[in-house]
Amino acid sequence: MNDETEKCIITRLRSAGCVFAEDETRLLISEAGTPDALEAMVERREAGFPLEQIIGWVNFCGIRIELEPDVFVPRRRTEFLVQQATALAMPGAIVVDLCCGTGAVGAALAKTLGWIELYAIDIDPAAVKCARRNVTSIGGKVYEGDLYDPIPTKLRGRVDVLVANAPYVPTESIKFLPQDARKHEAMVALDGGVDGLDVLLRVATDAALWLAPGGHLLVETSRRQALQTIEIFAKNGLIPQVANNDELDATAVIGTMPSL
Template sequence: MPVSPSLLTSPAIVTRLRAAGCVFAEDEAELILSTARTPSDLATMVDRRAAGLPLEHVLGWAEFCGLRVAVDPHVFVPRRRTEFLVRQAVALARPGAVVVDLCCGSGAVGVALAAALGQVELYAADVDPAAVRCARRNVGGAGGRVYEGDLFAALPAALRGRIDVLAANVPYVPTEEVGLLPSEAREHEPLVALDGGADGLDVLRRVAADAPRWLAPGGCLLVETSERQAPLAVEAFSGSGLIPATAVSEELYATVVIGTRPAGPSA
């Protein structure tokens, strides 16, 4: 039941969020209180969070790599573990790199890379119109461009053979396991950003197959996956002519497969 804005003190919000099952109710209450502009906004935000909307959709932003990234309703929320992919990409990038954030969602990965690397040529793409609209707010602010379409088909042809860092945060949840995800993801994030097909690697294989034609010599493709899927992902990278490597963060429970295009003629 909605609560009158006049009754929404910090303890009351914490109590309401705890009753709704929010494990970090105190932290969430503080974030909501600091974000709400009016008592009416505050009441609406508390009601939405108590109803099960992701906190980031309630706030309108997510913290990612120390940045506030705008996240609209029905747009994939960037995960903290994906910060590991960003760190791996930063370590591989050169100054002035051509960077592409594929399957970009909100554009969080691209924005974080631009912030960490300084001057880059930044592009992003997603098949979901809502994600593209959201990404344009974030990536545009970082001086980049966002395109709508299916994987590489969305990108300008002039990028072929020029990409130094290709970050593709593809969906990798096996279809049969999507129903096991937390309700916040199942009910409020687009299925296209979650469902990776029968074994979770359908989109990854498509990206790996086409990546050598888009990467510059020595350019890298970085894809987040699960530990159990990593061996099959490595096979897909090798099969497309990329030199594969795997990086793991136990702290963030993150696995990133990296494929480098060898120097020489494009595939």
Template structure:
């Protein structure tokens, strides 16, 4: 590809709103198997498809996560959720990734700590298909269904770490999201109900039934919603703390089931 063509492609990507146009063009060039595939990638991106859907993968916690069309794209801020969970995971632990989407959080934890027993679940069939590609590669198990419903009963009351990157965008705020999310990601992965916390309430309500004594529930939320999330956790019998990371604008609420 000559320099003039490269400049033209980068310019088109910039006009389409791609802030990192040069980097994206390089990624397309390195991933495409032919000039025709490269051109298709560029056109799909210019037409508003998320970069990760165009590439078919996202980099998350230093690993490559498969991302299928229509599936929620793992965010950089969620790497903080992984770090907080990793600090609580020990070898042989039973780990559950609820609302798993691509399975990025569970997969990253399995890479961080080998030997965990990993289970993941999501209500969206497309997400489940995608998660199986990621989670089974780290010897985890993926189930389709509503929150805890599809999980095997054998782990009930034995879960050491439960992570739930549940949707927490208030319904009325969906329209304010970037077009990439609004149009190209499943609404079920975004919409958290009137105040954004409906799914978190349901996760917390059953958490102590699934957690082992001393087990932990971790959810990502916003700084603005964190106090409400804390109240939800406390109401459901969890000892609660909040972790913040300004650099990624990340907030994680951690609830622990008492040992008694």
């Protein structure tokens, strides 16, 4: 690929509003097999499709997570959720990744901890298809269904770490999200209901049925929702705490099941 072509793509992406046009151009060029494929990729990016969906993967916690069109793109802030879960888990732990999307959180935990007994669940068929590519290759199991519904009953009271990157954007705030998220990611992965807490409430309500004594539920949320999330955890028998990371603009609420 000659320099003039690269400069032309950079200009086109800048005009389309891409802040990191140079980096994106290099990535598109490296992933395109032919000039025609490159042109098609650039046109999709100009049209507002997420870069990660165009190239088919995203770097998350240092691993390559494969991505399908219309599936929620793992955010860098969610790496903080993985860090918090890693600090609480051990190799061999039973880990359930609810609202798993691509399966990125569970896959990253497996990479960090070594072998874990991993179960990933999502209600979106496209996400489940994607998660199977990322999770089954490392020995995990993926289920399609609504939260806890498809989880094997043998796991009741045995889960060491339950992690959920559930949707937490209030319905009325969806319109303020970046265009690539609003138009090209499944709404079920974004919309958390009127206050953004609908799914988190359902996760917390049944968590005690699945967690082992001393087990942990971890969810990603926003700073403004953290206090309400803490209250929800406490009402459902979990000992809550909140963790923040200013660099990543990330907030995690952690609930611990009391030991026997």
